[in-house]
Amino acid sequence: MGTFDGQCAIVTGASGLLGFAAARRLAEAGARVVMADCHATAETAAKIADLGLEAFPHVVDVIDERSIALLVEAVVDRFGRIDILVNCAGIANTLVPAPFEAIPPEQWHRLYDVNVVGMIRACAAVSCHMRKARSGRIINLASGLAYKASVGLIHYIATKGAVISVTRALASEFAPDNVLVNAVSPGFTSPDNAINFDELVERFPAASPANRLIKRHAEPADVANVIAFLASADAGFMTGQVIAADGGSVFI
Numbered sequence: 191m192g193t194f195d196g197q198c199a200i201v202t203g204a205s206g207l208l209g210f211a212a213a214r215r216l217a218e219a220g221a222r223v224v225m226a227d228c229h230a231t232a233e234t235a236a237k238i239a240d241l242g243l244e245a246f247p248h249v250v251d252v253i254d255e256r257s258i259a260l261l262v263e264a265v266v267d268r269f270g271r272i273d274i275l276v277n278c279a280g281i282a283n284t285l286v287p288a289p290f291e292a293i294p295p296e297q298w299h300r301l302y303d304v305n306v307v308g309m310i311r312a313c314a315a316v317s318c319h320m321r322k323a324r325s326g327r328i329i330n331l332a333s334g335l336a337y338k339a340s341v342g343l344i345h346y347i348a349t350k351g352a353v354i355s356v357t358r359a360l361a362s363e364f365a366p367d368n369v370l371v372n373a374v375s376p377g378f379t380s381p382d383n384a385i386n387f388d389e390l391v392e393r394f395p396a397a398s399p400a401n402r403l404i405k406r407h408a409e410p411a412d413v414a415n416v417i418a419f420l421a422s423a424d425a426g427f428m429t430g431q432v433i434a435a436d437g438g439s440v441f442i
């Protein structure tokens with residue numbers, strides 16, 4: 191019997207590195223997982239369905255309120271419930287570090303629209319269903335950079351600080367209805383293939399195992415395991431928390 195048997199999860203950003211790992215982890219533990227992303231949803235859901243697990247693709251754009259409303263409507267129509275929302279949709283890996291003065295206002299707006307307001311739109315769309323059911327888990331993706339900062343990514347760092355604040359504020363709002371809201375703060379986690387690691391470390395020193403206490407490559411599963419914990423009954427007395435899944439890099 192799986193931890194999430196009978197439950198339904200929505201994972202946004204499920205075609206990405208951490209969203210896919212989270213979706214797979216939840217599906218392996220018995221959840222029916224709706225894999226929501228603005229691209230490649232059919233291919234990524236097929237990879238999980240091919241393992242004999244329950245994954246369902248849905249194209250969504252988190253900057254479009256109507257698109258999110260349609261996602262939630264489709265999930266409720268099909269499954270009659272939403273137990274878990276994991277907000278992994280975000281702009282992160284494609285960012286090129288730039289000095290503060292060189293970041294144009296439209297990039298700030300775009301990043302906030304996806305990383306912060308996109309997450310808020312998804313929380314708002316599921317909240318009435320979860321609150322009515324008096325049960326639900328929301329897991330947001332923060333970042334170790336919100337604590338440590340890093341030159342060249344001020345707009346990204348600011349969005350992740352906002353993710354932490356919104357997580358705490360929503361935890362307070364939703365607690366009376368037993369909807370628990372927590373965040374995971376990953377360290378730098380990259381695919382273990384298809385990257386020039388030396389070049390990556392030059393651009394993002396935080397990517398180097400030398401800059402964390404546990405000196406190994408960070409796997410997407412390291413983050414997905416914490417997401418699964420926060421979605422599980424074992425985390426039933428936790429809300430408004432941010433757990434770092436970063437090999438201890440926040441201490442260095």
Ligand SMILES: NC(=O)c1ccc[n+]([C@@H]2O[C@H](COP(=O)([O-])OP(=O)(O)OC[C@H]3O[C@@H](n4cnc5c(N)ncnc54)[C@H](O)[C@@H]3O)[C@@H](O)[C@H]2O)c1
Nearest residue numbers: 203205206207208228251252279280282331333376378379
């Ligand atoms: N990978 C890391 O090292 C790391 C570290 C700290 C925090 N995070 C955070 O974790 C989350 C996931 O990161 P990742 O590494 O999987 O990134 P990723 O780039 O691999 O995946 C992000 C996914 O979000 C989707 N997306 C982007 N804009 C969207 C939109 N408007 N609507 C719907 N989907 C959209 C993309 O299509 C992509 O599939 C992000 O919020 C990121 O900031 C990642």
